[in-house]
Amino acid sequence: MLDIKLIRxxxxxxKAKLGLMGVDASEVDALxxxxxxxxxxxxxxxxxxxxxxxxxxxxxxxGPEERDNQRTALRAIGDRITELDSNxxxxxxxxxxxxxxxxxxPDDRVPxxxxxxxNVTVRTGGSIREFAFKPLPHWELGEKLGILDIERGIKLxxxxxxxxxxxxxxxxxxxxxxxxxLHTSKHGYTEIYPPFMVKRDCLVGTAQLPKFxxxxxxxxxxxxxxxxxxxxxxxxxxxxxxxEASQLPVHYVAYTPCFRREKMSAGRxxxxxxxxxxxxxxxxxxxxxxxxxxxxxxxLVDNAESxxxxxxxxxxxxxxCSGEKGEFNTLQYDIEVYAPAxxxxxxxxxxxxxSCSNFGxxxxxxxxxxxxxxxxxxxxxxxxxxxxxxxxxxxxxGILENYQNEDGSITIPEVLRPYMGGEALIR
RNA sequence: GGAGAGAUGGCUGAGUGGUCGAAAGCGGCUGACUGCUAAUCAGUUGUAGGUGCUUCUGUACCUACCCCGGGUUCGAAUCCCGGUCUCUCCGCCA
Numbered sequence: 001m002l003d004i005k006l007i008r009x010x011x012x013x014x015k016a017k018l019g020l021m022g023v024d025a026s027e028v029d030a031l032x033x034x035x036x037x038x039x040x041x042x043x044x045x046x047x048x049x050x051x052x053x054x055x056x057x058x059x060x061x062x063g064p065e066e067r068d069n070q071r072t073a074l075r076a077i078g079d080r081i082t083e084l085d086s087n088x089x090x091x092x093x094x095x096x097x098x099x100x101x102x103x104x105x106p107d108d109r110v111p112x113x114x115x116x117x118x119n120v121t122v123r124t125g126g127s128i129r130e131f132a133f134k135p136l137p138h139w140e141l142g143e144k145l146g147i148l149d150i151e152r153g154i155k156l157x158x159x160x161x162x163x164x165x166x167x168x169x170x171x172x173x174x175x176x177x178x179x180x181x182l183h184t185s186k187h188g189y190t191e192i193y194p195p196f197m198v199k200r201d202c203l204v205g206t207a208q209l210p211k212f213x214x215x216x217x218x219x220x221x222x223x224x225x226x227x228x229x230x231x232x233x234x235x236x237x238x239x240x241x242x243x244e245a246s247q248l249p250v251h252y253v254a255y256t257p258c259f260r261r262e263k264m265s266a267g268r269x270x271x272x273x274x275x276x277x278x279x280x281x282x283x284x285x286x287x288x289x290x291x292x293x294x295x296x297x298x299x300l301v302d303n304a305e306s307x308x309x310x311x312x313x314x315x316x317x318x319x320x321c322s323g324e325k326g327e328f329n330t331l332q333y334d335i336e337v338y339a340p341a342x343x344x345x346x347x348x349x350x351x352x353x354x355s356c357s358n359f360g361x362x363x364x365x366x367x368x369x370x371x372x373x374x375x376x377x378x379x380x381x382x383x384x385x386x387x388x389x390x391x392x393x394x395x396x397x398g399i400l401e402n403y404q405n406e407d408g409s410i411t412i413p414e415v416l417r418p419y420m421g422g423e424a425l426i427r
Numbered sequence: 428g429g430a431g432a433g434a435u436g437g438c439u440g441a442g443u444g445g446u447c448g449a450a451a452g453c454g455g456c457u458g459a460c461u462g463c464u465a466a467u468c469a470g471u472u473g474u475a476g477g478u479g480c481u482u483c484u485g486u487a488c489c490u491a492c493c494c495c496g497g498g499u500u501c502g503a504a505u506c507c508c509g510g511u512c513u514c515u516c517c518g519c520c521a
Contacts, residue, residue, distance in 0.1 A: 042477055046490045053490090056502040060445035067501070074501040375455095379474095 001099050001207075001365045004035055014105065020112060020322045021103040031102070034095040041088035048081050100204065101211045103327035104362045110331055113321030119334070120321070125305060126314035128338050129402055135348075136408070137341040138400040139272040142168060144408050145426060148273065160262065160276045167426040171399070171412070172280065172392055174419035176255050179282040179307055183389060187303045189253035189284060194233035196256055197224040202236040205367040207328040217259045226259040230283035231386040236367055238287065242379045243371040249288035249296060253389065256281065271344060273393045274351065280392040286385040289371065290361065293383035297358040301333045304354040304389045311413045313398045314338040316350065329357035335390070337398040348401075351394045356387030 007014050011032060015025040055074055059067055111120045142148025147168025153161040164172055183189040203209040203225055208216060217226040227233055234254050243250075258281050269275035284303060288296045301317060308315040315337045325332040336350035343349050361381035364370070370379035403411045409427035412420055 039477070042490080046477060049491090050489055052501070057446065059501055071501055078501075 001362060002102055002104065003361075003365065004031070004095075004099065007031055008035060017105040018103060020106055020110070021327060022323070023103060027098075027102070031095065031098060034091060034098065038088065038092050038095055041084060041091060045081060045085050045088055048077055048084070052077050052081070097210070100207075100366075104330055104360065106322055106325070107331040107358070109319065110325065111319055111321040114323035115321075116324060118321035119318040119324060121316050121318050122333070123305070123317040124315065125308055125317075126312060128314045129340065131340065133406045135341040135401060135404055137272060137344050138339070138397045141400050141404055141408065141410065142273075145410070147171070147426065150273070157277075159270070161278065162273050162276065167420070167423075168396075170420055171416070171426070172396060174416045175392055175395055175399075176280060176282060177419050178310075178416055179389060180253060180255055182307065182310065183253040183282070183284060183303060187251070187253075187306075189251045192230075192234050192237065192252045192254040194227075194230060194237070194254055194256065196227050196233075198227060198233050198236070199223065200225060202232050202239070205236050205239060206232050206363050207366065208232065211327075214263050215261050217261060227256055228260050229258050229281065229386075230254040230256040231285060234283065234285040235287075235363055235384050235386060238367075238369050240368045241370075243287070243369075243382065244375075245289065245371055245373055248371055248382065249286055249292060252285045254283055254285070256283070272342065272397065274342065274397060276393065282389050282392070284387050284389045287364075287369070287382045288385070289373070290380070290383050293358050293360065293385060296383075297331060297333070297356065297385055300385055300387045301335070301356045304335050304356055304387050307390050307395075308335065308337060308353070310415050311395065311399065313395070313402060315353070320355075326355070326357060328359060328362055330360045330362075332357040333387075337394065339394075339397050339401045341401050342397060351397060353390040353394045353398065354388040357385060359384045359386075 002014070007028065011028060015028045018028060019025065052074055055070065059070060059074075062070075111118055113119070136144075139148065139150060143150070145167070147164065147166050149163040149165055153163045156163070180191055184191050197219070200209065200223060203216060208228060216228050218224070219226075233256070234252050237252070238250075258279050260277060262275060262277060265275060273279075284300060286296050286300060305315065305317060315335055317333055317335050320332040320334050333356045334352050335354040335356070337353045338348060339351050340348040342351060360383055363384045364381040367384075369382050369384070371382050372379050399413060400410055403413065405411060407427070409425050412424055412426060417424060
């Protein structure tokens, strides 16, 4: 959520930046008007309340006949307050509702653009393999090896579900363990095991709600929400707290399954396991001071890339343009792994395996997460960041397709072998 | 799932309709004193919002907040209703 004070004080700057995110200047004016109205109403209500409080204090000392005299007049003021205040509350709610769906201000470094074409590649890693044979897509490899069972996934749960079996399931589990160990032991993260269902407030805190409500699974009876990413529970972990500056930065890593309706993606990416309603992900979350968040983002991206390096997967890191990036972050890097056969007959494609973002104080303001810059100082909002490290099914695709051999077997990347009983091959 | 108890400031803990934003103690901060540590004394010590002055630091006034949301009342920490959470006992259970 943007700071309404910032909008009030620098409306032109806000308009310019939100313009890049597709928000019309008139929307900002509307916010300003609502803000002005709300403040006028507050002043009015508080004035009346002060009046009634003062009179009540006098009444406390007055005799009974005096009380009877004033009672009617005071009640009239009270009724007026009730009326004005319910009006004010409605206006304020409207303002907040609007603020909750207003995008964040993009960083100056965000490339201006409308489509993937406008993303800027900042780094590449590994090298794209030259095949001496025609590489197969992962769904064919997986079915042939008996490690991926899409048909039965559909039988159990419908489209966009699949079953991993034997070495397929083991490979996924190996990847999760490997990534968690890498981030905790080499990169200094603290591992978190969070709830996979959370309260509504958490989703509002990280900004999946209210805007993307139709993408999240929801138990109506208990009002539990299935996490669409570990970002939600982990970023909300310190909700409402004031951290000491000495506690920052906080680096958390968590493995969770992720649940998404994928309504807006209906019909897209239907082949294979690239996009499902349920997938696994290892997620990194950072909390830090405003001064350090730029550097924290770079190191976060570096941590995510190191997984690709370790697994020997060819990847590129792109700075995502204004039209493609998440609306609520200030800057976003995506890491894409090359999958040589993922489009079937059409060949290969770059698969997004990680998205690393700086949210500035946008989420912290919603979550009420602050820190004290120095002992006794006024609390300020922290900056929050998160990035996948990495998303499992797409890494699985990357491994199957890049490490496939002509006989249909899969060579297991060396770093994973200790997690796979020392095996070097899936066949 | 059943029965009961409870939720007050950083902490402990008073307070059952009228200067209660809230006693007291602890802790924190400031000053005095003691040649160190400690002790003693005095003062001070929540958060958010609005408005004016000041303008880059504050200051004055006002408002709200004693789990959350409603209600009663001229006036609610205190009374009523709904909810959340915690604890105890019973049941069930990986």
